[in-house]
Amino acid sequence: MSLKFNTSLEDLRNLVNLHLGAKFLETDPNWQVLDSSISGRGLFARRDVNVGDVILREPALLAGPKAGQSTNINTCAVCYCRLEGNDQEILCKNGCTMPVCEMCCTSERHVGECKVFRKWKPKENGKVNRPALRIVSIIRCLFLNEDQHKLLYALQANPDKYYKAEVQMAAACFEEFTQNKDVLNYFYRTICAFNTNAFEGSSCVGGHEVLIRALFPVAGLMNHQCTPNANHHFENGETIVITAARPIKEGEEIVTSYSKILWSTLARNTFMKLTKQFECCCPRCMDPTENGTYLSALFCRQQGCKGIMIPVQTKTLQPDWRCLTCESVFPHSKMARYQDFALNTINNRINACSISDMITFINDMCPRFCPPSNYVLVEAKLNVIWRMSRATTEVFTEEQLKCKDRYRAELLELLEKLGAGECTLKKLITEERL
Numbered sequence: 001m002s003l004k005f006n007t008s009l010e011d012l013r014n015l016v017n018l019h020l021g022a023k024f025l026e027t028d029p030n031w032q033v034l035d036s037s038i039s040g041r042g043l044f045a046r047r048d049v050n051v052g053d054v055i056l057r058e059p060a061l062l063a064g065p066k067a068g069q070s071t072n073i074n075t076c077a078v079c080y081c082r083l084e085g086n087d088q089e090i091l092c093k094n095g096c097t098m099p100v101c102e103m104c105c106t107s108e109r110h111v112g113e114c115k116v117f118r119k120w121k122p123k124e125n126g127k128v129n130r131p132a133l134r135i136v137s138i139i140r141c142l143f144l145n146e147d148q149h150k151l152l153y154a155l156q157a158n159p160d161k162y163y164k165a166e167v168q169m170a171a172a173c174f175e176e177f178t179q180n181k182d183v184l185n186y187f188y189r190t191i192c193a194f195n196t197n198a199f200e201g202s203s204c205v206g207g208h209e210v211l212i213r214a215l216f217p218v219a220g221l222m223n224h225q226c227t228p229n230a231n232h233h234f235e236n237g238e239t240i241v242i243t244a245a246r247p248i249k250e251g252e253e254i255v256t257s258y259s260k261i262l263w264s265t266l267a268r269n270t271f272m273k274l275t276k277q278f279e280c281c282c283p284r285c286m287d288p289t290e291n292g293t294y295l296s297a298l299f300c301r302q303q304g305c306k307g308i309m310i311p312v313q314t315k316t317l318q319p320d321w322r323c324l325t326c327e328s329v330f331p332h333s334k335m336a337r338y339q340d341f342a343l344n345t346i347n348n349r350i351n352a353c354s355i356s357d358m359i360t361f362i363n364d365m366c367p368r369f370c371p372p373s374n375y376v377l378v379e380a381k382l383n384v385i386w387r388m389s390r391a392t393t394e395v396f397t398e399e400q401l402k403c404k405d406r407y408r409a410e411l412l413e414l415l416e417k418l419g420a421g422e423c424t425l426k427k428l429i430t431e432e433r434l
């Protein structure tokens with residue numbers, strides 16, 4: 001169930017063109033908005049697109065700092081420049097409690113939202129409140145013009161009562177948060193649109209990496225496929241760039257992935273069901289072997305059998321599992337407990353071990369309880385590559401460096417099997433920029 005958009009395709013196209021404006025609207029774009037056989041509306045190629053080609057560059061309709069629990073808040077909430085100083089020194093000089101640079105304090109963009117925050121009376125004046133900062137991207141909907149407002153309402157917005165928590169958590173940071181029902185409903189509707197369509201990611205602004213969440217009405221029209229044909233990245237803060245990961249034929253739908261590409265089918269679909277309220281039926285989801293990658297595989301629970309088991313049915317989140325060697329069948333409940341055990345055992349190590357210990361654990365311990373193709377083990381290898389390619393005080397042996405190269409080769413082979421093309425992950429692994 002979604003809060004339905006009742007905007008016609010024609011009106012949506014007009015609103016999108018107004019949103020892109022002279023700066024971003026190309027005379028002959030690579031894309032167009034059409035009805036999709038996957039779901040609702042989608043983005044389609046207007047001509048053949050080559051790998052790496054830019055399909056779309058789009059400014060955000062609404063954006064703001066991600067302000068998660070572990071994100072740095074030393075970033076201007078308006079222009080995203082780096083702010084120097086302690087918690088108090090980086091706050092807006094006018095007392096709204098947002099971290100804002102001196103230039104932006106009096107900027108047109110900030111003045112309105114600053115007034116709103118001050119009217120609500122922040123409870124703690126001397127510090128940044130994360131829930132209040134996180135809702136900045138939402139409350140910016142108060143400053144949209146009429147056409148932008150219509151565009152926001154033309155977007156699909158899946159409702160979920162838990163989304164109200166974001167408003168409640170922000171409200172707790174103020175003495176006099178708005179009680180106006182229309183305004184609260186508007187915020188809730190905007191949060192639903194964000195949770196259905198928005199992108200979160202890192203963007204480089206003047207050499208400073210920032211985490212942003214933003215709503216891009218055109219990019220947000222991309223439906224999901226588990227091995228997508230398009231990549232996206234942020235540019236200079238609030239611009240999204242969509243590029244082709246594979247050659248895309250004229251008329252083909254341009255799709256992105258809402259989940260992690262290396263997750264197993266069950267992990268991806270559980271995530272999708274919980275966060276986006278749909279189950280994916282793409283070719284990868286319909287193939288129990290996942291293009292021969294066996295990312296779901298677990299060892300057979302039948303005593304004495306050393307085979308691997310994979311889920312048998314594809315269209316359920318609680319499938320039976322069958323051994324590829326002895327053909328025993330086990331219910332999902334049993335296999336889910338086993339998968340959770342593998343996931344927790346490996347993830348606890350990832351969080352606690354040095355890189356060297358992690359390599360030993362992956363090579364010596366994991367094969368005893370987890371098939372090498374299982375996605376949790378695959379992600380652990382990715383984590384090792386990521387940690388090794390970052391500055392570290394650990395010194396690695398020749399053997400450990402060889403392990404990293406082996407993991408990289410394995411991961412690249414896996415992406416090849418999935419048909420992921422020149423996906424972002426491949427680029428990061430190849431360039432060691434994970």
Ligand SMILES: C[S@@+](CC[C@H](N)C(=O)[O-])C[C@H]1O[C@@H](n2cnc3c(N)ncnc32)[C@H](O)[C@@H]1O
Pocket residue numbers: 036038039040041042155156158196197220221222223224225276277278279280281282
């Ligand atoms: C970001 S929107 C995509 C654009 C949407 N089709 C529209 O008409 O506005 C995400 C929503 O589209 C639908 N959707 C996207 N990919 C899907 C898929 N592979 N299968 C089923 N529904 C999908 C789901 O309802 C999801 O919550």
